[in-house]
Amino acid sequence: MVTRERPTLEAVARRAGVSRATVSRVVNGSTSVAAAIREAVNRAVEELGYVPNQAARSLVTQRTESIALILPETASRVFSDDLFFPAIIRGVGAELEAADKQLVLMMAGSAASHDRVERYAVAGHVDGVMFASMHGADPLPGTLVRLGIPVICSGRPIGPSEAPYVDVDHFGGVAAAVRHLVASGRRRIATIAGPQDMSAGQDRLTGWRHAVRHAGLAVEEDLVGYGNFTRASGARAMEQILAAGDPPDGLFAASDLMALGALAVLAEHGLRVPHDVAVVGFDDSVAAMEARPPLTTVHQPVEQMARTLTLTLLDRIANPDAPVTSQVYPPRLVIRESS
Amino acid sequence: MVTRERPTLEAVARRAGVSRATVSRVVNGSTSVAAAIREAVNRAVEELGYVPNQAARSLVTQRTESIALILPETASRVFSDDLFFPAIIRGVGAELEAADKQLVLMMAGSAASHDRVERYAVAGHVDGVMFASMHGADPLPGTLVRLGIPVICSGRPIGPSEAPYVDVDHFGGVAAAVRHLVASGRRRIATIAGPQDMSAGQDRLTGWRHAVRHAGLAVEEDLVGYGNFTRASGARAMEQILAAGDPPDGLFAASDLMALGALAVLAEHGLRVPHDVAVVGFDDSVAAMEARPPLTTVHQPVEQMARTLTLTLLDRIANPDAPVTSQVYPPRLVIRESS
DNA sequence: TTGTAGGCGTTATCAT
């Protein structure tokens, strides 16, 4: 109840008339404490408003009971209308809550904040680190791994990496999407690719090339537009593709939002979906369902993946010497009216 | 470079052939160290890959160099298409970066996570706490204040509170909006109110009542719809208002998103904006500018407020016994085509 | 079951 000078274990011990060790036992839920004493200690804790000092505690336990989720993005990007991040955070949050760990969210969109986050993790503020939405060959996960800090990535890191990851099978998803387009008779299938500094962007584009070639169709670079997963970039890419030559009769967009942007542009150009152009997206976001027409898309179990991500990290923390294992989830094609 | 067993100050001292105290001085940038020794120490630090242990450090300094931003919301809500949170985070992030502090973002949408966040703060993980988007009479800020933890709120807390806050003058903003509507001849001015468990929601509704009465118009409860700041809730509220009786000729929505929802519904009902109904929003979000027609709205300097929020908190941390001062920013009516 | 005592890795106050 006092304002300053938070009480210590020592103070509680004095008040309860026992030793610090006993108080510590009670506070940490040890069973081997007499009921009467336990009660006296708890009363003292209550009266003094005692809360363990985390710094002192983790100095000896080497644990902080908190986990960082690092998003190498600016706040504006993280808080876009893309519901990917919230889904990740929900999944992670749920598992962390169950494990009684605190989630610490950190954005690192700039070089300076990236550095700061590194220092934060290295200084031992957290027991483990999760990465999502990584760009380029970010060295940070590897650095942390080498320092012995448990790390896991959502999405395969680009370049060699010692960090395990959880991801969806992008190739499989794209293959299914393109097969579906081909099956409905489409022969001129365009793609709007995602950012090429992210593995998801790369893989979905490579997957498109493979799938188109595998279907016996020509891979024309005029049919490739580039975006950054956002709606506006999808619209721009669609304009570009349309400007480049004959309109396609099929489109695979590497994200639902880009597909939505494309949908708008197609409408402006008087092209009917799916009659003139069949469109398939990726993510199975809520926006896909609400699109007009509702969007065929590749579903990835984001929340499930986030849970796995978390559980895998917690397991690594508990079990640092177990072999590194990554996990790749199968996607699922959700067919709606846009194709 | 070794994986486990991070080096300590002691190890660096041995390697450099000096005492721990000297190493500590070098690491913390004390000037009173001979250049040669400083260099030797830095070399040792480099070679060993030494990083100070934060727990040990804050055990003695009583500081963590990090600040929490607590959002008592679920992830889904925080990551809506409302760009309010990103703006806050940008402002806070910028000032914190300048002060070389780490931002720790915590969502506390559930009772359990709310508790956890409390424990986190009380345990001394952070040097100070900022709250944004508070609902109801949340006791947490007060609790932390009483424990001597520096606290500040974005938006006036509901109920009595010892915590200082930074806010916009909601009353003034609404008054300007309503005056503007009245000046253009509107006599039947409706409102879509925000959530009534938030001071922003309450104040904007109360402000509307005052302003309407002050203009000599009748305050009809049929002209009041309720939403939760989101687009969908705005649409629902608009439907309700239209169903309740004669359509209004003016509308003040307590958020831009709700105004956008209302715009869509008005269009569906064949009502022209601004010809039949003049509409004013609140927030001056980007969505307001992109609306059709572009939305007249009350601008609040969110990013500026976030910076002030941060600076005020940092000042309280440095200066705990200074008197508590809150700050209220003036809003500004931005007139566009919707009114 | 309870208490004693040592140590976790730093910083800071003294001497020197």
Added chain:
DNA sequence: ATGATAACGCCTACAA
């Protein structure tokens, strides 16, 4: 300018 040395608050063998 540098080096002992005492905290900081807690956990955890080990002893009793």
